[in-house]
Amino acid sequence: MSLDLTQLDPKPATANDGGIIKMAILAVGGQGGGVLTDWITSLAEANGYVAQSTSVPGVAQRTGATIYYVEMMPDPGVVPIFSLTPAPGDVDIVVASEIMEAGRAVTRGFVTDDRTHVVASSHRIYAVSEKTVPGDGILASDPVVERVNKAARAFTCLDLQDIAVKRASHISASMFGALAGSGALPFERASFEDTIRASGRGVDASLAAFADAFDASQSAQEPAEDTAPADDTPKRALHVPARQKQAWDALAARLSELPEGAREMGLHGLEKVVDFQDTAYGHEYLDLLTRTAGDDTALARALAKHLANAMCYDDVIKVADHKTRGRRAEGVRRHMGVTETDVIQVTEYMHPRAEEVIGLMPTGVARRVAASKRGTALVERMFAKGRRWRSDRLGPFLLLSTLASLRPVRRRLYRHAQEIAHRDAWLARIERLAKTNPPLAIETANARRLIKGYSDTFERGQTKFDIVMTGIDMVAERDDGAEWARRLVTAATNDVSAEPVEGVVATIRSFAE
Amino acid sequence: MAERSFVSEVKKLDVPAGEVFRGEGILAITKALLESGVGYVGGYQGAPISHLMDVLADAEGLLDSLGVRFEANASEAAATAMLAASVSYPIRGAVTYKSVVGTNVASDALANLASSGVKGGALIILGEDYGEGSSILQERSHAFAMKSQVWLLDPRPNLPSMVQAVHDGFELSEASNTPVMLELRIRACHVTGSFVTRENKRPPLTVREALSDPQRDTSRIVLPPALFHHEQEKVHDRLPRARAFIRDKGLNEVFGPDTADVGIVCQGGMYNGVIRALQRLGLASVTGETDIPIYVLNVTYPLLDDEFLAFCKGKSSVLMVEEGQPNYIEQAFSTTLYKSEAKTRLYGKEYLPEAGEYTGGVLLDGLTGFMRAHAPDMLRDGDRAPNESDPGELPEELTKLIPQRPPGFCTGCPERPVFAAMKLVEEELGTHQITGDIGCHLFSTMPPFNIGGTTMGFGLGPASNGAFDGGGEKRPISVMGDGGFWHNGLTSSIGNAVFNQSEGVVMLVDNYYSAATGGQDILSSRAENPKRSTNNSIEGALKGIGVKWVRSIDRTYDVGRMRDTLKEALTTETTGPKVIVASSECMLNRQRRERPQRNAAIKSGERVAVPRFGVDEATCTGDHACMRLSGCPSLGLKETKDPLRDDPVAHIDESCVGCGNCGEVADAAILCPSFYQVDVIHNPGKLENWWSRLTGRIIARMQTRRSARRIELETA
Known part of the structure; x- marks a missing residue:
């Protein structure tokens, strides 16, 4: 920050606002930000405050980002002049019902460390731009959490969607609970609850979600270490019938043939191929893996993963x-x-x-x-x-x-024959490269992630895979070959069309020839 | 059935005089209309920013009891034309529309209305959709007032001022025989507050009574020679009377000290923002006591030169706070100052942006700049020196870390499969020239569909392909909604295409409502509406106007059929426009309608099947092809815990309404076998229950047997 502290006015810029509490509520359209806004104004009025809320209805509510704005203050006897829009540097409380929206509040200048208390739900609603990436387009929320925390005076951050869903309620109820628990507003808990009761719909579920969020927010004034929702789905487990125990154990014992650092991934891969076919297939997997990767740990680890995926192709069976x-x-x-x-x-x-x-x-x-x-x-x-x-x-x-x-x-x-032919050509290339350019061999193994899906998608993946292999062959001799291979794979995964990856191949061709 | 119901709120409209009324801006406006003895009200119901028509529709019972006629006009042009009643009769009328798009549509009628002049007060309430969150082109309404010589009110955005503006507006209209526009910005429409009520008034002459005693006055008809007389009358008679009324009634306001070196002139709607900026500069109090004099223009057209000059007297510099471009008021007042040879200097767009909404930050910056240059002594040290607190790099850093979130189709939207089908056809036959229209379907222009190039106006989608009517190697495609069709599209687009023997294809998306604007009923809505005529056939209208090739699809979710029909339209030998009517009910409305019924049915013990979709994590390969053909909010991503996977898989959350699109698209596009539909059967019959258990047991036994014989991996 390039802020000259010596020149700052001793009086805060808000000295004359006479105790107006300014609240911006950022939501994704359809989340019920309007309900929350109504609750907040009713709550303020019930506590002898004058309050004013504004919103922009219409198409912005159709799944887009949207803002509601509330101002309130203890009744001064004369009607106060409230603003209709939030202004940068002039917001006391930001309520964000999705973590990226909390980030958006910062980008719009609504969060300042001298005054803004941010109450946010840590869960994600993925944007269309994240969902349509053929690979992993999810934007990380941790860096956002970290920066919102830095930008705010106080930050209450917890998974309010999870709390609401567990109580078969709606996020507006858990947001209201977190707002109450955060202590950002000068009102009693009972008064919040009365507001929910007075609104009259889904009261019991709302109160339950409110209470959970209230309790959770008491201990969440700092961003929680782990904001992921509690996981109630079963973990990975391999079920081996007694009759096959011996065969499995013998197979699993062979994992010691792998370099130590690759054994865990090898086990995952082994479980997958045996589940896909049988223990004999497991032996085939280990044979191919040890033969191709040798004692190169990094290669063995990469290949353990991608070979398993290659061998467990998505057929009708x-x-x-x-x-x-x-x-x-x-x-x-x-x-x-x-x-x-x-x-x-x-x-x-x-x-x-x-x-x-x-x-x-x-x-x-x-x-x-x-x-x-x-x-x-x-x-x-x-x-x-x-x-x-x-x-x-x-x-x-x-x-x-x-x-x-x-x-x-x-x-x-027939499908197996086709898959095996494709697999073996790929393995042969890796085996060759493992001797001359080990880092590139690893990237060649990683390129397998391009092949996935069914029908057109599968074929598109294969086309892109073939293009990447062409590129890899052209850089086989180069020291920065692995770097180029990574670029090829990234270009192929991040776009549906083959155009970007073809572009990278063209670049390679320009210097390779 | 509109998206927002005001049924409980409109009960407040009946309170007696002297009560404190609390509520939203639009309710206050409605109350003020009733208090002012309005005889008829109307407007185009698709004015989503104001919801004023929804309030009026929900208040129809009360309107009836007062003898007030309520008309849901087909367009803003129709609404404005309806004000003709006030030309011939001393009856007050009010209509509402969204501006500026509605003002554009209305401008022919508006010009004629203005030329004729009015006997009864005529009030046009403009829901001004300008600035943040707007979905329309950005222009000023001000120009319409100037060119048609009608008066423009822009009251301070609080309930008492807005209510007063309604009363003043009618009186001004009658005092000057001129229609009056009342401009309410989007946030003012929905601002909450309170005011003290007056008694609701029956119109002194109702429209029914007027009908029994028809009147006509040839001097009011817009025909030569009367129209030349109207022009003179507007300038030499009505305008001076309007100015006198504004001055005498004190419609504009001045706040702050009588003398000061600097001052501010602002549109009424800007007042709260100006006060907030002054509060932040330490120059105004919470309740609006200001150190800087402010001249508030609650009437922004016409302007009063003498009032303005009196305000400027003794001031060396005055700042004009006028939102939007061009700066008509600033130009006019500059001329005033110049001609009066006054010493005061007027500033405006030097300190404030020429274009864009005047939000809090913008006004603070503008006022700070003006005060620093012209009255630095009034500022605190920190505000005088240019050292605003630096927000640091966090905002900019975060801009790169967060995704854009433009609006899109709702969960289960029936328009999604229409565009999925268009996408599939595009993959097969290549890209086409496609025009859009106004409505929800315009979300198709955004990811993931990226379909459609232009939008020229409501009901003008097919017309905007007019240049391509002659056809060519490929056919042009246009999209239009049912709302646009009835608003204007039947004649301007379809009639036009028939007459010109268009070779184009029209995708007419019928979701049973004017959906984008809040789900109001229209001519072809399927609901029975006791007050309106619904269930009128779009197909019948198309055939009636001469379209030979019409295909109706009554379930848009049938993606395969949608795709095949569109392909047929693009390849058929039939000449003339090809129109596909793709009909399925707006899912928001459908859920609102069906959910309570369904819950009641479940409660009463009826057998009900509730569908929802799921994705098999084990067979989903994480390519997300399904999402590139969907964008449904309920179809998201899930990070797997499988160490062998790099990419997140598809996941359908509990908000899924089971519309069927996922399965249909997976089928039509041959995507993958991961989608499954589950119908949860509530209150199954005895036989069904028994049979389901029996098959369940048999299947479970087979599964257990198979599991017991093999090594099986369980992942989650």
């Missing part, structure tokens, strides 16, 4: 297998918040294309069908429409189970 698992059914009920005795209907939306169906045929047959125009056309006609299967019904369940039961013969099917 995998999907059918997953959809018919008992644990998945439990997960669905948990997600919907219903108990085992509730009646639910589960409709699966699936649309396998001709490619997936042909992939399910034995290699020889599939090759002939794929080669014949009439054969492909027939399969295409048969599967031109999506399927909606009620997996809670016996018929569709049996059908899916039958598909899942093809697992033992999977290795004889």
Whole structure:
């Protein structure tokens, strides 16, 4: 900060505002900021204050960022002149119902360390720009929390969405509770609660969420260390039947063949491939892994992850297998918040294309069908429409189970042959590079993350993967090859189209030739 | 059924005289209309910023009992034309519209109304959608007042002043036989406060009574030679009478000390902001006692030269606080000073921005600059020296760390699948020339859809493809909503396309309401409305006006059908405009309507299926292709705890309304098999319950058996 403290006026700039409390409420449209604003004005008036609120209704409320503004002061007898908009450097309390919105309040100058108490929910509502990135487009909230904390006089920050959802209430109730608990307003708790009661709708749930948030905020005047919502979903666990215990143990023992730093990832990968296929497949995984990575820890770790993903490709069998698992059914009920005795209907939306169906045929047959125009056309006609299967019904369940039961013969099917060919070409390239350019070998392993999804998405991924491989081949000899490979992968993951990654390849070509 | 119901609030409109009325600006305005004996009210109901029409609609019972006619006009032009009643009869009328878009639409009628002049007071309440949060083009309403010679009120933004402005406005209108516009900025419409009520008044002459005794006065008809007379009359007769009224009634106000070296002139609407800036400079108190004299223009057109000059007397410098561009008032007063050879210097846009809203920070900066230059002695040391506290780098740093959050389609919006289908067609047939219109569907121009290039006005989407009507290798596409269609689009866009044998495709998005403006009923709404005629067919209107190729889709969520129909429209041999009517109810309205019914049904023991969607984390690969075709608020991201994964997976939260779009898009775009729909059955029948348990047990047994024989990984 380039602030000359010696020249500052001793009187604060707000000396003459005569005790007006100025509050800006930043919300995402649809969060119910209007309800909260009404509660706050009613609360103020019930406490002998005069209050004024303003808002901008309309399209800004359709999921966009929006601001409500409240001013209040003890009744001076004469009508005070309140402002209709918040002004930078002139806000006492900022209430933000999402953490990025708290950050937005700072960018707009509404948070200053001489006076502003920020009460914010730490949860995230992802913006469209974050959601549409093909890779990981999520913006980190920690740096925002840290900076809001620095900018504010006081900061109450906790997951108010989680509190509200747990009480089957709405975030306006938990925000109101956090505001009460933060002590930012000079009113008693009971008065807040009376305001909720007087509003008359969903009172019990609102009061419960209010109370939880009130209590939580008492101990959250500093940003909490861990603001993530409590996790009630089960963790990773491998279920091994007694009959296969020996086979599994023998397989797991082989992890010691990996460099020590890669064993944990190796175990994760091993669990995944065995779940996907069987223990023999697990041995194949470890064979490929040790052969390709040797004793290079970093490479082994990267490859342990990506090889497992490569070997567990998304075919019809995998999907059918997953959809018919008992644990998945439990997960669905948990997600919907219903108990085992509730009646639910589960409709699966699936649309396998001709490619997936042909992939399910034995290699020889599939090759002939794929080669014949009439054969492909027939399969295409048969599967031109999506399927909606009620997996809670016996018929569709049996059908899916039958598909899942093809697992033992999977290795004889066409899709497997295709995947193996692709996998092995990739591994061969890594093996080659491991000898000449180890950092680039690691990046080549990492590039596997580009291949994901189904149908068009899958094909787009493969195209981009191929482009990245072209680029990698061009920089194979260079010391900064790994750096270029990282650039290639980033360009490919952050955009749907192949254009950016092609751009990087063009750049490489400009200096490589 | 409008988005906001004022049913409970409008009960306050019936309170007797002398009570303290608390509420929002728009309610206060409505109360003032009733107190002033208004005979008829109306306006275009899609004026979302003011909600004034929603208040009036909810107050219709009270209006009826007072003999006040309420008309929901098809457009602002229709609303203004309705004020013709006040041309021929001594009846007060008030209409409301959003400005400036509504003022633009109304301006033909407004000009004719102004030319004729009025017998009964005619008040036009402008919901001024300017500045932050606005969804319309940014212009000033001021120009309309000047060019049509109607008067413009801009009261201080507090309830007593706004109420008084309604009373004054009618009187001014009658005193000068001129319509009066009352400008209320968006935040003033919704500011809360209180005022003391007067008695509601029945109109001395109701419109029903007037109808029994028709009047006409040829001198008021806008035809030669009368219209030349009107022009003279406006300038030489009505304007002086208006000025006299404003002066005599003291509509403008002066605050602060009688003598000072500097002063401020401001629009009434700017007053609170000016006082706040002065408060922060230590020059005004909380209740508005100011050290700097302020001349508040509650009437911004016409201006009173003598009043202004009297204010300037003895002052060396005066600051004009006038929001927006051009600075008409500053220019006018500069001329006044120049011609009077006064010594006072007038400043304005030197210290304040030429364009953009005058928010708190802007006004503080402007006033500080003016005071530093012209009255530094009145400032505290810290305010005199240019050393504002430096917010540091945090704001700028944070700008890079937080996402933009433009508005988009609501959860479950039926328009989402329309644009998902358009996206799919685009992938297949390439990009097309696409124009948008006004309405929710304009959110398609933003991510993730990025569809549509221009928006020229309400109901003008298809018309804005007029240059391409001749067709070419590809067909132009335009989008228009049902609101725009009935507002203006039927003739200006569809009739135009038929007449000119357009080869274009029109996507007419019908969500059963004027949805973007708050869900009011329109001609084709499906609801039964006891006060209005609804359920009028869009398709019938299209065919009636001569469209040969019309396809109606009654469930927009059928993405495959939407896509195929659009492809057909783009490729069919049929000549003339191709119109697809894509209909599904606005989800906000539908939820508002259905949720209470559903909850009641569940409570009463009826069998109810409640749908919601989910994503299988295990099969979702985290490519987010689904989100690039959705943008639904309930479809978000979830970071997995799987160490083998780099990217977050899709996740549907509890706000999902089960519209079906996710599944349909996954199907039509052949995305992935991760989406599933769960229908939770409340109060299942005995047989259903038994059967469900039985199948559940059989399935569970098979699952247990399979699990027992294999190694299975459970991830979460």
